[in-house]
Structure formats: structure tokens, C-alpha cells
Amino acid sequence: MSNKIITISREFGSGGKYIGILVAKKLGIPFYDKDIIEEIAKDSGFADEVIKRASEYAPSKSIFAYSFVGRNANGESIEDKIFAIQTRVIKELAAKGPCVIVGRSADYILKDMDTLNVFIYASQKEKVKRTMSFKGVSQKEAEKLISETDKRRSINYKYYTGQSWGDRENYTVMLNSTDLGVEKTAEFIAELYRQED
């Protein structure tokens, strides 16, 4: 397929989401992350069946409150359903044309398409600093948030893709945003995208 999609996986606190926004802006293509994909899923009607099912488990205003509940041992898992919905949303978005998608295992979901799969990482020091600044938390809280978020990402990625999160073989390039700086990291990705055609 000729649509080229940039997928960005990233360590928590590495600036990956911001880099994704910069890349999309530089290339003049849409940007999608978890929040946007969830919004689209809600609006699209994909979610109806899940909302129905979710209501069997607990009352909730949003199916997405279930995003990270533990997997249910008996019966179908809400997480699995949500993953299925997000997969459909991501495939539909990708089919529309070039875009940047951050997270959501998009590299795996779009593995049969023409993708540029990027992994952004950073030094622990820089991740802690960025997390403290953007989340307004203490150093200890930042360290906990980084460790727990990446652990969860890793587990979810493994569960849904069978691949290992952060393993180089899954990505076209892996970039250290501490060494390069976020602006240059974004420019580098945009340049790769332009030249790969």
C-alpha cells in the first residue's frame, strides 16, 4: 500500500508524544494518540457492543475507564474488546492517508502497510526531569510513574502482539531524544519520511 504511516513507540517521559506532534506539523499530516483514538472509537459506534458488554461488569460512563483493569479470568476481557476496537479505528485512520500515530501498538497493527516505525527513548535523568515538570510530581513519583507506565506498556504490547516492546527488530529507527534533542529528533523523522518515498 502506498499510504505511509509513521508509528511512534516511546518510553514514558522521553518526549515521544510531543515529537510526534512536531513531526505531524512539519509534514502537514494528521496526528493521533490514545486520547484521539478513544474519541474516534466512541463517536464511530464501534464501541456500542463493548459498552453493552461492559455494563455486565460494572456501571460506567465510559468504556475506557476499563482500559487498564486486570484481565478477567472468566469470560471475555474488556481490554481485549477495546484492543479490537482500537485496532479497527487505527486501520481505518491509516487507510485514509499518511499520518502519525503514537502508541497503541500501531506498529504491529499496521504491519502489512508501509510504515516508518520509530522508537523514542531518553536517559533516565531526562525522563524524570520531564515527568516532574509536565506532571508536577516529585522525583520519587516521577520515577514510579515512568517505571510502572513502561512496564504496563511492555506487558500489553507482549500480550497483544507476541513481540517484545523496545526490541530493535520491531522498529525502523530508534532515537535517543536526550542526545539529539526533541526538535532534531522530530526533524530527523520528518526527513526520513520525506526521503523514503
Add this chain to the structure above:
Amino acid sequence: MSNKIITISREFGSGGKYIGILVAKKLGIPFYDKDIIEEIAKDSGFADEVIKRASEYAPSKSIFAYSFVGRNANGESIEDKIFAIQTRVIKELAAKGPCVIVGRSADYILKDMDTLNVFIYASQKEKVKRTMSFKGVSQKEAEKLISETDKRRSINYKYYTGQSWGDRENYTVMLNSTDLGVEKTAEFIAELYRQED
């Protein structure tokens, strides 16, 4: 320090050495790999003491025949001595000015300098194909060569640096030469180098 050095670590069969040569050519700076560093060490006189010691173990025309013998349980290891010599050679080369150095744990040896640390990897299929072609070996032999060489690199890197070979935190960028192609991989490294100033 202001000298910028490009260090390239690479999976066997990923085209990393060739990419290094291309980068050096594009930037008009010297290229050094294991063979060149060994030659310089021999010519520099650094090696004298080691040759003397090596002769205690076994007769040999070259100290470098010892490069990969097992480490000696009693007394000093020849490998350790060779690593010390290569470290001195690499530091001297780096002090002279910008250059490209492939392998030899140069990323670690030059960790206090201004370096662009690159890791090149490739798909297994591509590595096997390239190894069969360049080494004139069978598929099975190529697979063995790839696996054994990278295992040895990994062990040596760990032993001398305390770091894990291929771990993203040691590198500025990690590039998949299968996805990008060797020519574009080289061009991106050169471009990063030019832009980082």
C-alpha cells in the same frame, strides 16, 4: 571536547562496516575499523610489551592471533592487554580529529568525548543473505557465523565496558539497514553529524 567522532556498533551481516566507510567518505573524514586499529597498534610500538608477554604463552608471528583465545585463568590475559593497547590507539585517533570508528567498543572508550554513537541492525534474512554473498558460505554457515560473532561481541563488550551490547541506552541512534537500505542509512548518519554541530 570539540572533535566529533562517529562510533558504529553493528550486528554481523548488517552492512555496518560498509555503512561506516560510506559515512566517512561522505564527510571526508578518516575511517577506522579493527584491522586498521590493529595495524596502527603494531606500527606504534604500543604492542612491544604485549609481544614480549605473548611469547611466554605460545610462539606467534602476530600478537593479534591471540585476539580471541580464551582468557587465561592464571596471570594476565592477553586479551586484556590487547584491549588496553587498542584503547590507547582509539583515544589517540579520536584526539586527532573527527573520524568514523567501527567496533572495538569505541562508544565506551570515548564516552567522555563528543561522540555520535550509532548501532546498525538488520533483519535475520538480510544478514544471512549478505553473509552468504560476502563470505561465500552456505546458509547454515552464515547463520552460525552471525550467531557466534554477535555472541562474542556481546560477551567482550560486557566484559570490558560493564554495559550490554545493543542496549539502546548506549547509543544516540539505532538504525535498521534492511528497512532503510545501506545508502540511506549512511546518508542519515552523515546528515545527523552535519546537523549536530
